[in-house]
Amino acid sequence: MSADPTELRTWLRGLPSFERDQLPPFDPEDAPADPADLFLAWLRDAVEAGSPAPHAMNLATADAAGVVTARTLILKDLDERGWHFATGSHSPKAVALAQNPNAAMTSFWPALGRQVRLAGTVSDLGEPTGAADFRARPPGSRAAALVGRQSEPLDSRQEYWDAYAASLARVEANPDLVAPEWRAYALRPHTVEFWTATPDAGQIRLRFRRDTDTWTRGLVWP
Numbered sequence: 539m540s541a542d543p544t545e546l547r548t549w550l551r552g553l554p555s556f557e558r559d560q561l562p563p564f565d566p567e568d569a570p571a572d573p574a575d576l577f578l579a580w581l582r583d584a585v586e587a588g589s590p591a592p593h594a595m596n597l598a599t600a601d602a603a604g605v606v607t608a609r610t611l612i613l614k615d616l617d618e619r620g621w622h623f624a625t626g627s628h629s630p631k632a633v634a635l636a637q638n639p640n641a642a643m644t645s646f647w648p649a650l651g652r653q654v655r656l657a658g659t660v661s662d663l664g665e666p667t668g669a670a671d672f673r674a675r676p677p678g679s680r681a682a683a684l685v686g687r688q689s690e691p692l693d694s695r696q697e698y699w700d701a702y703a704a705s706l707a708r709v710e711a712n713p714d715l716v717a718p719e720w721r722a723y724a725l726r727p728h729t730v731e732f733w734t735a736t737p738d739a740g741q742i743r744l745r746f747r748r749d750t751d752t753w754t755r756g757l758v759w760p
């Protein structure tokens with residue numbers, strides 16, 4: 539670290555935050571009863587606002603030893619089973635989830651000054667759903683997933699490209715090929731919290747909690 543720490547702190551504090559006067563209004567009184575509906579409304583707002591990768595979400599997991607890891611994933615679906623994502627069953631995140639299904643996801647849409655936080659449990663949606671997700675991927679993405687070995691140390695970029703080229707040839711020769719490791723998962727939340735910055739430099743937090751299949755909601759102190 540060569541940066542002057544005082545300069546760094548000053549620089550960080552001076553970085554722009556939200557364009558407060560551009561933020562869309564949000565009235566918690568008008569929020570739908572199901573947090574999935576509000577999430578989808580905010581996602582659509584993010585798409586309309588031109589947010590890059592609006593469907594990217596952060597997923598935090600903890601393994602059996604309590605070691606926490608977070609990473610970004612693409613949201614693949616949302617239904618009564620929860621928020622779906624897809625990955626390899628041998629990846630560190632999938633291994634952690636097999637040990638401990640408790641997990642959290644967040645979305646952050648800076649242009650809207652909005653965040654959504656989910657906490658709940660993750661389930662593997664089974665081989666047919668994972669295979670359907672795999673088949674829906676473009677050939678290049680199927681080839682990348684077929685390579686596998688996600689997060690293992692890599693000796694050289696060339697080693698990866700050789701493996702990728704071999705996988706792409708397999709995908710092109712057999713369009714029905716499915717990587718056996720590929721899985722779809724869903725996080726079924728027990729808590730969903732919506733956070734929005736407001737034009738008056740404040741914020742609103744609305745938290746939903748699930749009791750079996752019924753949601754209750756209330757404001758939370760900022």
Ligand SMILES: Cc1cc2nc3c(=O)[nH]c(=O)nc-3n(C[C@H](O)[C@H](O)[C@H](O)COP(=O)(O)O)c2cc1C
Nearest residue numbers: 591594609610611612624625626629630631632689
């Ligand atoms: C925008 C974005 C989207 C991503 N989408 C996925 C995804 O859908 N599935 C996936 O396995 N990795 C995805 N990744 C890569 C992950 O963030 C992560 O690097 C990888 O899954 C390995 O994670 P793990 O070692 O914790 O298992 C994405 C990364 C970014 C930045």
